[in-house]
Amino acid sequence: MEYMKRTVTCGELRAPDAGKSVVLNGWVHRKREHGPITFVNLRDRYGITQVVVEADAAAALKAAAAELKYEYCIAVKGAVRARPDTMVNPDMETGAVEVVASEIQILSRCETLPFMVDEKSDAKEDLRLKYRYLDLRSLSMQRKIRLRHEVAFAVREYLSGQGFYEIETPTFIRSTPEGARDYLVPSRLYPGKFYALPQSPQLYKQLLMVSGMDKYFQLARCYRDEDARGDRQPEFTQVDIEMSFVKRDDILDLVEGMMGYVFDKTLRAKLPAKFTRIAYDDSIDLYGTDKPDLRFGMKMQDASGLAAKSGFQAFKDAIADGAAAKAAAAQKGITIDGGAVKALVVPGKADYSRKQIEELEAAAKIYRAKGMAWMKVSAEGKLEGGASKFFAATAGGAGEAAPAGLEAEVISTLGAKPGDLILMVADAKKRVACQSLGAVRSKLGKDLGLCDPSKFEFAWIIDFPMFEWNEEENKWDTAHHMFTMPQEKYHATLESDPGAVKGDLYDLVMNGFEIASGSIRIHDPELQKRIFRMVGFSEEEGQKKFGFLTEAFKYGPPPHGGIAPGLDRLVMLMAGETSIKEVIAFPKNSFAISPMDESPNEVDEKQLKELSITIVSTPNGSQVEIRK
Numbered sequence: 001m002e003y004m005k006r007t008v009t010c011g012e013l014r015a016p017d018a019g020k021s022v023v024l025n026g027w028v029h030r031k032r033e034h035g036p037i038t039f040v041n042l043r044d045r046y047g048i049t050q051v052v053v054e055a056d057a058a059a060a061l062k063a064a065a066a067e068l069k070y071e072y073c074i075a076v077k078g079a080v081r082a083r084p085d086t087m088v089n090p091d092m093e094t095g096a097v098e099v100v101a102s103e104i105q106i107l108s109r110c111e112t113l114p115f116m117v118d119e120k121s122d123a124k125e126d127l128r129l130k131y132r133y134l135d136l137r138s139l140s141m142q143r144k145i146r147l148r149h150e151v152a153f154a155v156r157e158y159l160s161g162q163g164f165y166e167i168e169t170p171t172f173i174r175s176t177p178e179g180a181r182d183y184l185v186p187s188r189l190y191p192g193k194f195y196a197l198p199q200s201p202q203l204y205k206q207l208l209m210v211s212g213m214d215k216y217f218q219l220a221r222c223y224r225d226e227d228a229r230g231d232r233q234p235e236f237t238q239v240d241i242e243m244s245f246v247k248r249d250d251i252l253d254l255v256e257g258m259m260g261y262v263f264d265k266t267l268r269a270k271l272p273a274k275f276t277r278i279a280y281d282d283s284i285d286l287y288g289t290d291k292p293d294l295r296f297g298m299k300m301q302d303a304s305g306l307a308a309k310s311g312f313q314a315f316k317d318a319i320a321d322g323a324a325a326k327a328a329a330a331q332k333g334i335t336i337d338g339g340a341v342k343a344l345v346v347p348g349k350a351d352y353s354r355k356q357i358e359e360l361e362a363a364a365k366i367y368r369a370k371g372m373a374w375m376k377v378s379a380e381g382k383l384e385g386g387a388s389k390f391f392a393a394t395a396g397g398a399g400e401a402a403p404a405g406l407e408a409e410v411i412s413t414l415g416a417k418p419g420d421l422i423l424m425v426a427d428a429k430k431r432v433a434c435q436s437l438g439a440v441r442s443k444l445g446k447d448l449g450l451c452d453p454s455k456f457e458f459a460w461i462i463d464f465p466m467f468e469w470n471e472e473e474n475k476w477d478t479a480h481h482m483f484t485m486p487q488e489k490y491h492a493t494l495e496s497d498p499g500a501v502k503g504d505l506y507d508l509v510m511n512g513f514e515i516a517s518g519s520i521r522i523h524d525p526e527l528q529k530r531i532f533r534m535v536g537f538s539e540e541e542g543q544k545k546f547g548f549l550t551e552a553f554k555y556g557p558p559p560h561g562g563i564a565p566g567l568d569r570l571v572m573l574m575a576g577e578t579s580i581k582e583v584i585a586f587p588k589n590s591f592a593i594s595p596m597d598e599s600p601n602e603v604d605e606k607q608l609k610e611l612s613i614t615i616v617s618t619p620n621g622s623q624v625e626i627r628k
Contacts, residue, residue, distance in 0.1 A: 003107055004075040011047020015096040018082040022099060024049060025107070027137065028072045029117070038065045040101075042076060045142055050089075050098040051076050057101070064104040071110035071117060071137075077103040125581070130595035132586055144583050147266060148571045152219055154265040155239055155567075158258045164215040164241075169204035171197060171221070176545055181225035183234070191612035197223035200564065203549050205242040206483065206521055209560040210552045214244045219567065228591045231579050233568070235588075241518075242562035248504055248520055251563055252460055255508060255516065259458065267574060275458040275508070283461050284431065288342070288438015290464075293512030294457035296450035300437055303343035303424055306410050311402050312373070312390035314426065315341050321428035334469060335499030337430035342437045345414050346421040346444060350376040357386075357421075363443045364425055369436030373424040377416045383407050387424065442512065451511065453576035458510050466490070466503035467534070475536050480505050482531055483549075484519040485561075494530060508565065515570050518563025525553045 006025040013022070029043035036055035041048050053065040068074065078101040089095030114131050115123035120140035128135040135141055156166065172195035175182045182196035198204075201220050208216045220240040226232055243251060256275055263269040276294065283290050286299045307315035322339020329336045346352075361372040373387035383391055392407045416422055423440060427433040445451050466486045467476040476498045478484065486494060490501040508516035522528045528550065532542040543550060568580040581587040588594050608614065 004077055004103070004105055006075070009046035010042050010044040010049045011093060013049055013080055013094050013097050013099070015082055017080045018097060020080045022078065022080055024051070024076045024078075024099060026074070027117075028068050028070055028074060031068055031070070038062075040065065040068060040076075042074070043137075043139075047093055049094045050092075051078065051101050052081075052098050053101050053104075061101060061104060064106065065101070067106065068104075069110060070113060071134075072106060073108040073110070075105040075107055076101050077105075126589055126595050129581075129587065129589055132596050136585065141582075144571070144575045144577070145585060147575055148567070148583050150266045151262055151571050151574065152567065154262040155217075155219070155258065157265075158261045159215075159217045159241070162215070162254065162257075164217045165213060166218060167208060167213065167216050168218060169198070169201040169208075169220065173198050173204075174548075176203065183223045183225050186611045186613060188610050188612075199224050200238065201240050202481070202483070203546065205240060205562060206549060206557075206560065207552055209242055209244045209521075210555065210557045212244075212558075216240075216242045220564075231581070231590075233580060233584065233587055234592045236580070236584075237567040238564040239516075239567055240562070240564045242560060244558040244560045246520075246559070246561055248462070248506060248561065251518060251520075251561055252506060255563060255565065259508075263456070263574070269456065271456065271458065275460055277460045277462055279463040280461055280465065280502075281463070284434045284438075288434045288436070288441060289512075290461050290507065291509045291512055291514045292459065292461075293442065293445055293451060294459055295452060295455050295511060296445050296448075298344065298346065298441055298444065298450075300434065300441065301343045301345075301414055303341045303410075303414070304339075306343075306391070306406070306413060307341040307424075307426065309403055309406050309409075310390045312387060314371075315373075315390075315424075318426040318428050318433075322430065325428060333497065335497060336469070339426070339428040340430035340433045341424055341426040342433045343414055344423045344437055344441055344444075345416045346423065347417070348419050349421040349448075350378070350419045352421050357423075360423065360440045360443060363439045364436040367436040367439050368432050369425050369427065371425075372436075372440070373426075375410075375422045375424075377411060377418050377420045377422065379418050381411065381418050383410065383422075445512075453511075453573075456510060456573070458508065461507040461509060462505070463487075463502045464505040464507075465499070466501040466505075467498040469499065473536075477535055478531065479503065480517075480519060482535065482537070483521050483528070485522050485527075486531075491527070495534060498534060504561070506563070508563075510570075511573055513569055513573060514566075515573070516563050516565035518561065520559070520561035523553065523557040523559050525550060528553070 004023045007023045010024055010026045024042055026042040026044035028040055029048055030041040032039040038053040040051040040053070042051050053061060076099060078099040080097050081100050083096060083098055113134065114127060115121055115134070117134055117137045119138065121128055121135055121138055136145065160166070172185060175184065175194065175196035180199055182199065185195040185197065187193045187195060200222050201218060205216055218240045220238055221235060222238055223235050225234065256273065260271045260273065263271050278292070280290055283292055285302070288300055304319055308319060319339045319341065326336055326338035357374050364372045374385070375383045375388040375391065376385045378384050391402050391410050414422060423437065425433050425437040427436070465479050466484065468479045470477045480503060485504040487502045487504050494501060504520035506518055507514050522531065529539055529542070532539065568584055571583040572578070572580045575583055577583065586594070586596065
């Protein structure tokens with residue numbers, strides 16, 4: 001069938017176009033019949049135009065209009081007409097005009113829809129993913145996919161303008177330990193051997209620096225076989241960046257410039273030229289997380305000194321147990337934090353009910369808090385309720401009486417005011433106390449409506465610990481990856497005091513999400529060997545796992561570093577969403593399954609034989625057997 005090809009899009013027509021003869025192609029978004037007149041809202045990627053079939057239209061035209069249903073794909077020929085002033089629709093970009101149809105051609109018909117294609121679908125997620133091609137027709141998804149394209153294009157514009165080369169790295173690579181499990185691809189030519197899909201282009205971008213490429217970037221596809229949880233995706237995209245002859249501030253400056261350019265180009269939003277910088281330890285102390293949401297205040301405070309003066313024995317025990325653990329670790333040459341009591345003042349929420357406070361306590365317990373104490377500041381400026389009896393001079397019952405003046409000291413030190421709610425968490429491990437109360441702060445931010453999705457607050461988290469103690473294996477592990485440069489001032493004490501070493505690491509966070517992570521890399525082979533030894537990696541093992549990189553580092557590697565902003569998460573936040581599935585065209589569900597094409601799926605025996613693979617049924621489920 002020869003169809004009428006569009007001359008304009010459904011989002012193009014304006015008042016000055018009145019009188020023109022046009023052809024539109026699109027989908028029937030809505031249809032309304034007012035007596036003998038039919039109105040059809042025709043939709044394409046660019047917008048919606050109202051089409052009118054007049055009462056005196058030809059019989060064939062009326063018959064075609066009568067047949068139309070939702071999501072029929074049609075062509076319409078007609079004349080553009082200005083709407084009367086009283087009929088202009090200010091909510092539509094094309095609302096000043098309509099097209100009076102002279103011919104309608106049905107290009108394809110649509111069966112009964114599983115859900116309505118609307119501004120934004122309210123169907124359940126798995127149904128949306130099963131019929132993703134319908135979901136993507138919605139105006140909301142069209143806008144988000146367009147935003148993703150514009151962000152990617154702006155990134156390429158900016159980095160190309162800064163002298164970067166866009167270089168592709170391999171998708172089939174050697175399996176190397178990078179934290180998550182690799183997705184493996186069996187080799188047909190070499191039975192029993194496998195390629196891995198890259199978790200990131202980390203080693204290859206470092207090799208590009210050895211190659212003298214100086215400035216590299218790539219919108220890199222990455223793959224991680226992680227357990228189903230939350231908003232993870234088995235495949236995702238990151239803006240991978242690596243630079244030679246740079247220090248940390250050079251990379252931070254570059255990314256600040258790139259973010260400013262991207263937000264201005266796509267959202268017309270102005271970002272500050274420089275982002276806030278927060279040391280990792282301070283971020284944990286003040287916000288309980290290394291991904292703080294700075295759209296609201298409510299910083300945590302240290303209340304250990306106040307707790308030590310109180311009659312609250314549970315708090316005193318936590319501090320004492322933490323001090324004992326810290327001293328014992330010090331005798332083994334391990335630096336750890338002791339115990340702590342952290343406090344949070346919630347302005348104006350002394351009216352919180354017991355049930356609401358218990359919900360906050362439940363959030364704290366997810367992060368291993370044993371409980372959460374609370375007090376309210378009365379209109380008279382006195383502590384009341386909850387744990388107040390341990391902080392007031394009149395304390396009685398359980399615990400010792402608090403010294404005179406402690407009540408006023410608590411209110412003054414914490415900066416609490418009448419009508420405020422005070423929350424406290426104690427633990428023998430400072431990190432547990434911080435993270436637990438940090439989770440409460442995050443929940444309060446959402447509950448109190450303090451997380452405005454149209455507001456963008458960035459911060460750099462710097463000075464991360466280089467190592468973390470692995471209690472199960474009784475050894476040190478690198479907190480990030482083994483190629484991170486320790487800050488130079490710690491090079492002499494790496495082996496003697498690993499717990500104190502800070503890495504040349506940096507994360508960019510926005511609105512409570514980590515959106516980029518990077519580091520300056522080790523380019524000294526001898527320093528790299530020291531790091532391998534410290535984490536229990538023998539030189540032989542390092543050669544086996546990363547031999548091609550360590551071999552390259554024998555030939556004059558430059559100082560280099562990089563970063564990798566997550567494109568999916570960045571666009572998600574820019575779109576005001578909370579799930580990366582909303583900005584990926586064809587995502588998997590939370591169980592790494594695609595309801596649309598039902599992947600992963602079984603393959604036929606012929607394919608398995610070509611790969612020398614047999615599927616063997618066992619009591620514990622199917623297993624793969626490789627035949628060599």
